[in-house]
Each structure stands twice: as C-alpha cells, then as structure tokens.
Amino acid sequence: MAQIAGVNTVQLQQLIESVSQGTVITNPATLDNYRWDRANDPSAGTPLAVVRAASAHDVQATLRFANVHDIPVVPRGAGSGLSGGSSAVEGGIVLSLENMREIDVDPLTRTAVVQPGALNTEVKAAAAEHGLWYPPDPSSFEFCSIGGNIATNAGGLCCVKYGVTADYVLGLRVVLADGKEITLGGPRLKDVAGLNLTQLFVGSEGTLGVITEVTLRLVPAQRPPTTLVATFATLDDATSSVLAIASTMRPSMLEFMDRPTINAVEDATGMGLDREAAAMLIVQSDEPAEYAAHEIAEIDALCQRHNASEVFATSDPEEAEAIIVARRMAIPAVERHGTLLLEDVGVPLPRLGDLVRGIEGIAKQQNVTIAVIAHAGDGNTHPLLVFDPTDDEQKQRAHDAYGDVMDLAVQLGGTITGEHGVGRLKRPWLVDSIGDDALELNYQVKKAFDPKNILNPGAIYDPAVLQEK
C-alpha cells in the first residue's frame, strides 16, 4: 500500500472522508503555498496535506486523525507570521483556518464573536459599522488574521495607550490535541471562575490547541487624533523625548524611525523628509479636541526641550495621513534594499536609548544595514536587518546580527519578542529571555495539554527537549 510520510493512502482517505468536501489538499503545487509564513524559514518541511477547515468540526476531525496517527499539525491563519510559527513540518498536516471567517458583532455587549480566519481589518470594519472599534493594529492589519493575532498576542501602534490583543480577548473556543472542543470565558467583563485558561491560550502560538472562535471586547470608536512629527539631530535626544513623553502622558501613538529608515522612506516617496535627522518621532493624541491640543502642545514643548530640530503638529486629517504614510511605508521602503529579517525586541523604556545605540553598534560590527523603527512608547522595537539573499556571506552576517540583537535586548532586561512570537526562528534564544525555571514550567504546561507534541511541534519548544520531559 502506498505510503505518504508514515500514513498510507487508505488512512489519508479516512481524513478526507471525515472533513468537509474539498477541504483536504495534497496537490504538491498548492502544498507549496502553505510551507512558509513571512519568515521564509529555510528549514520548513513539506506537509503531507493541507486541510482548509470549513468548520470547527473539520478542525476536530483533523486533530482526532492526527492524534491517532501521531501526525504533527501546524495551525495557520493568514500566513503573515514573522517568526516561523507556521512553518510546515515535514510529513505533517497544515491546518489552515483561512476559510473560517464569520464575524458577528453584538453592539449591546460591545463584543464580537469571530472565527479565526477573519482578518484583523475585517473585524475593525465590522465593529465600525456599529460605531465601535477593535483597537489592536499590527502593521499587517490588512492581511493578518485574528486567529494569528491571538496565537502571537499581536501588538501594534495604538497599544501604547490601548493595550495588546490579550486585552481584548474575553473568551475562546479551542480544539485540544485529542480533538475535543472546549469553551473558555465568554462575553463577561469580569469572570474569575477557575484558572484563566483563556489568557493562557493567548500567545501560545498553536502549541496548546487550535482556536475555532473568539469573543472580542470592542470599545467606542476612536476620536479623530491630533498628530505631531518631530525630528532630532541625535538619537539620544529622540529617545530621551520618548521617555519624557511616555512617563507623563498617554499618547495614542508614539512611533520612532531612525536615519536608515527615514532615508529608505525618502528614497521611496520623495516626500521631503530630513535625510540628516538621526531620528523622527510620530505622536498622536486622541483625547477630546481641546484637551488633545493641550496634550500635543505639551509634547511639542518636551521635544523642543530635548533639542528637536523640527516639530510640526496638525489636526488636519489629510496632513496627518501624509505623516502616518511615512511610518507605514517604512517596512516596504527598507525592503527595496534587500531581503529582511524582522526583529521585535523590547526593553523597559529607560533602556530604549541603550538598545537603539547598541543596535547601531551591532550593524557596524557585523557590517550589515539595520534600519530601526519602533513602537517607542512601549519600548518595542523593530530592527529590520537587510541582506542580499544571493550573498551567502552577507546573509550569515545578518543572521549573526539577528542573534546579537536578541542577546543585547536580554542583557538590557528586555525580551526577544514583544509581539511576533518565538516561532521557530527565535527558539534558540527563548531560554535566555525567560530563564531555565520559567521554561521548565512552560514544558510542564505543554506536556499537560499535548502529551504527544502533535500541536505545532518545533514552535517555541525544541521537540527533542520536550521528548525528554
């Protein structure tokens, strides 16, 4: 009997018959589209099959099948992950949630019940129809899924005031490794009955279960913001301004771009940015108009006090949009200069200056371009490492720098990942970030939930180490 990676064709037929018609894909050309997320993990395997689940029932059937046959299952949303959390495992099943995307907004409870494949932007739009707002806004919000956002506890630009994905997750339905679907939490703003397993699943990167439904908290629509942009001749002045702003007020956005980023954006747009500036800050206040004007005036004064070379503020939506475009263009603009390795290291705010200067040092030492953008207000930076993919030696230096940046963040009391997740790419650094004892507890929880390690094996944890536990 024909064998595909440990499962014979008769067995595979069982899977096909147990899920909705047309959801199992084994055609090699299509499988190839499901091997990588945006991290382009070079060690990604080729899956045995992709199941594009149409319902929670399909997810259950897939996990029951995988559990019986000990087959790895890699859950996948929109494939926009940046740490290799959805790299396919050789001979495993990729369980895609992309077709489960219903959204049901309840304006009375200000909640939305959402399937995992719905895009972040679709949830925002559905909320907006009722005058409501789903705040978390990863830069990829137009093409990332809510399921993936929950799996990585995704952040974004407004988190400095409005918190991260976890702060909006009230309840989940989750399919466990054995195929059982359970309900955790729900549309209740306060609930302390039993352990908070809902929050344990948030950020668990598909290693504990597969999310089939989420109940999200919505808030009233955001007020139109007032926007300020400031440029600085030195990095220190910029990061000192960030600290002065963030420790005394609550802007709704506090973003940072360094000189390489400013220049890449200017190359791409010719919008007239100051190529000589060491750094640029973009700040917003969404307080009621008069108070926002007051807050922005204070921020203006703070930036001036920290030697800003230029400060410009506006409450005109079109002028503001032109400024925000600069920030939004940053990643694609830098990407024109080569292939990117995206970091998301974070530090306690007073160490932001040390981190940014240290990254500059690493770029020099490894002789690679590193452009830094940052959700500066929460100390969360995105060093973008640029390399020529055809130059193996340069590629190696970029990968070395990738590790150096994480080492630096840990040394400064920070984290290796603020909002992208550990995935497979950052796994070797996890122990340095959280320590042996916390990692040991992680293993114990993982073993309790998924004793056979069939759920996203290789993500977060080394399968060989788990096996020994």
Next chain:
Amino acid sequence: MAQIAGVNTVQLQQLIESVSQGTVITNPATLDNYRWDRANDPSAGTPLAVVRAASAHDVQATLRFANVHDIPVVPRGAGSGLSGGSSAVEGGIVLSLENMREIDVDPLTRTAVVQPGALNTEVKAAAAEHGLWYPPDPSSFEFCSIGGNIATNAGGLCCVKYGVTADYVLGLRVVLADGKEITLGGPRLKDVAGLNLTQLFVGSEGTLGVITEVTLRLVPAQRPPTTLVATFATLDDATSSVLAIASTMRPSMLEFMDRPTINAVEDATGMGLDREAAAMLIVQSDEPAEYAAHEIAEIDALCQRHNASEVFATSDPEEAEAIIVARRMAIPAVERHGTLLLEDVGVPLPRLGDLVRGIEGIAKQQNVTIAVIAHAGDGNTHPLLVFDPTDDEQKQRAHDAYGDVMDLAVQLGGTITGEHGVGRLKRPWLVDSIGDDALELNYQVKKAFDPKNILNPGAIYDPAVLQEK
C-alpha cells in the same frame, strides 16, 4: 515523641530554624486569628502553625518543609477574602504574607515593584506620590492586600473603564510547590516570549504557587470626575439605562443599588435618599472637564428617556463625595440587619435586568432579604444575603438562596464569581459555571504545578477529585 497533626515537634523545630526568627506561631489563641477570612467558612480547620514570612526566603523554606512532609499550605494576605480562599486547613500551615509589604515605584517606567502583603491603598498612595495611579479599587481597598488582589484577580468600581487587576500585572515572582522561586514577566509592556504564565497565576487563588513580588503597571493620575446620581421607580428602567449607557460610552463608574440597599443606607445615614425608588444609579465620567460635562449630559438624557424619577449631576468634589458615600456605606449598612453572605455573580450586560429580577424572585421564594448592589457597567452584581446567625432555619434558607443565585447566573450565561474567587464556598458550583471540559483542563494544570496538592488544598478544587486525576 510529641506529634502535632502528623508532624512531630522535632520536625516543627526544623521549620522554625529554617525561617526568620519569630515568624512561626503555634500559640492557639493567635492561630485562631488565622483560621478564617471574611467568608467565615464554618468548615475552616485549625492550623498546625502560622508562618508570618518576612522574606521570599521564608516562603521558600516553608514550602520546602511542607513539600517534604506533605503538609497543606494556605497562603494568606490580609484575610479580606469573601469566598473562603484562605480558610485554614486542619493540621496545615497558614503562610501569611502580611509582613512583606515593600513598595518601590519607578516613575520612569510607570511601574511599581510590590511585595504581596502591601495593602491596595498603600500601593495607590505610593503611586500618587509620583502623580501616578494604580486603578483597581475593590470596595475593600483600604484593608485588602495586593497579593490577595492578584490571587483573586480582584475588580472594583473603576473596572468598567480601567479593567481589573490582571490588566495591571506585568510580572511576578512566585514560589512553587517545591520551594523554587521563579520570575515571570517584568517591566515590559509587550512580551510574548513563551506561554503567558504571569496571567495564569493571576486569579489562581494560591493553588499554583505563592506570590512573593509583583510588578504593577501604573497610569497617570485620574482626572477629577463629574458625578451623576439617578433614581428610578422600576428596576427595568434602571437596568435599561445601564445597558444604554454602557453600550455607547465609557463612564469611569457605573454603580447600581436596589431598594433594600437604598433603605439600609437611608436607615444608617438619614441622608435623604428616596425610599420608594426601585433603584439608584451612580455614574462618573473622568474625561477632561468640558467633555465630561458633555458625557454626563448625555447620560442624564438617557436616564430621563428611561423614566428616571430624579437625576442630579455635579462636578463639585464635596457633593460628589456625599453621593459616593451612599455607595460605600451599602455593605456596612446592610450588615446592620444581620450576618451577610456576599455574592459576586456576573452576567452579560443585556441579562442584568433578568438577573436582578430573578434575585428578587429568589428572595421571595426563600423568604430571605437580599439587597443588591452592582458594578452594573460590567454586569457584576453583589447580592447581599442577610440572615440572623442565631436562627438555623433562616441561615439554611440563606445558604439555599446563595446557591440559587449562582444557578440563576449560570442559566443566564453568566459566572458564579466575577471578582471574589471560587475559594471553598463556591466550589460546588464551579463545574456548572465553566463546564466539565474546562474543569478537566484546570485539573491538569493544577496537577502539573502541584502534584501533591499541598498548595491551598480545598480552594477551587475538590481534593478527593484531584486525587483521582
């Protein structure tokens, strides 16, 4: 050799020698003070000893000793719990954190590193010295500890806008069942390295480990609020107003009192409340002054539209304080009429009316007084069951009603506990609240963290059931 509940005096001497001098208490009169929290659990046992830890080292030594000798350890903060989470276990150790109360505020990162015994009010005061604010405000904030707040994920009045304790916990140091102290999270606003074990400990009621230090997020000081009070001739008008307000704006307080509560407060204060009103709402907005006036005017109009019999709004701090006093007096005022059983059931907001009316029905059916106050804006109610402790038959009816109220909340899609915890008193209803499957996962996590069940045995989980797992 003399034996005290399975441990002989030589062994107890080992414990005494392993912790700071004078921290172990075995004197029966003093032990008696550590048998109960505010739930006055009739099944509380008599402990072998109380350890009043002076340091994390004492906590570690106590757990090492308990682990070797299989002795139950009940962690205890200020003893203000309302669900029997700190009832002493017969022959066990009560591990009191009341003397570990250091507070260290860092205004730059807007965080505070706090020991578990510090009172909530002390944390608020320390933050205020730097112009900062620690929002969570359980009604007991003047005499409850931060450790207990974290153990129960305590809520309060401002949570309707500012979230619960969990939203302010960035990091923890925790001593595990075997005496190992670990660090989880820290002063980073975004961190997704590994599972979110920090949040798993929040609300775990001392069943997974003992908190020895917490890193709390602080926010800028609250603006002075504008206050509105409205009375209604019918319960339906009051709960409809709550729904109308909460689904369209974000007041910083939205409290409810029913007729029995209003009358108890009027009995106690003679402040001139309307004894005929079916319910009273107290609402605050802490937006910038002009906008708050606008928001309060909208709330005023909403209440009028829902047939409020009287509405009064003020931005005068003294007038506001007089109104808030009515709310703050509610529990002590009702308590003058007998012994209390305090509930904290919650429902999705559209079911608030059904819950309050249903509780009225239960009070009639069981022939007991139930006064209802509520953090109405998050659907979290506090039915106060009043009984004469010398009347066994009445006491029994009150206990029956206590269960009926939880059954009703579950039936309405709610929770048996919004902010007090399951403890020992609510344990029999946990399975109905979260379901068999979620409870099973709870058991698995508990077993992974505390295989011998020495950590607060009897709280949340039935020890006999855990034993079989």
